[in-house]
Amino acid sequence: MSFDDWILALHLLSAFAYVAGMVVFWVLIYAVRRTDTPDGTIRMAPVVKVGTIGTGVGAVGTIVFGLWLTFSVGGYRIWNFWIIAAIVLWAIAGGIGGRTGKAYMEGMTKAQELEAGGQTGPNAELLALNRTQNGLLLHTAGSIAVLLLLIDMIWKPFA
């Protein structure tokens, strides 16, 4: 394997980490929609961390190794349409991902406040925060951006 082959492998592994992290968040979104207790919400924190690490490592790895390949592999240019499209989609997905995280952290923060106040039972306000429609829409939009990114990487339009 050449050095570029290794970089491509790391680029692809990063992409897998990114999508895997997003899948973890989809599973958590489904789970948290039925969760109305502080304990049940807080219990998800370690798995949230797994998803955050996946998307974080994936986002950094895809762009760093992807840009490396752009400049290193013959035939690729930074101004190629599919590469510009990939960078734009990556930025959009990252921006949306940050906002999604903030939307869902409101429920986690509320759960911590309730637990600190000694309230352990079901709470309607917590359930409403966990069922954030804004967060769901944002994660859907972020997932569509990542899906388009994958399509762009495979079809390489106007290459």
Add this chain to the structure above:
Amino acid sequence: MISLLAAHRPTDWNFPLFVHVLGAMVLVGGLLAGASLITYARGDVRFLRFGYWTLLFVAFPAYIVMRIGAQWIYSKEPYSDLPAGVDDPTWIGIGFIVADLGALLVLIALIVGGIGVRRLNGGGGQGLLKAAMVIAWLVLAAALVAVWAMAGKPD
């Protein structure tokens, strides 16, 4: 290798490749989510169940999509009709081993975990779900090796 691949991959390979890669990505995500939920359940029955259902309803269907995509694109590759005595390249061999052994392990994890989930109501089954979790982590690790092999194409 990379520039050669980029320049010469026929366009009719794109959709099967997309199906294969998307299936593999969701499979990795499903394994990661399911195994993580069981790992961090700390005896919480709801989490144990949810981890198992994630393996069953996310990872398993994604495995099928990944495997269909793999066979589809393999049928288009020149390696699919090599003369007798000529083996597939190493990276394809790694892919087949991981996919086929992975399928067996995923099935074992689902059966063992399924029995575990049934026993949860009676207060048991946690050990079986932990066994399913260990298998899921193993398959996940093997899947990452396969991703490395698919991308780097070692000789």
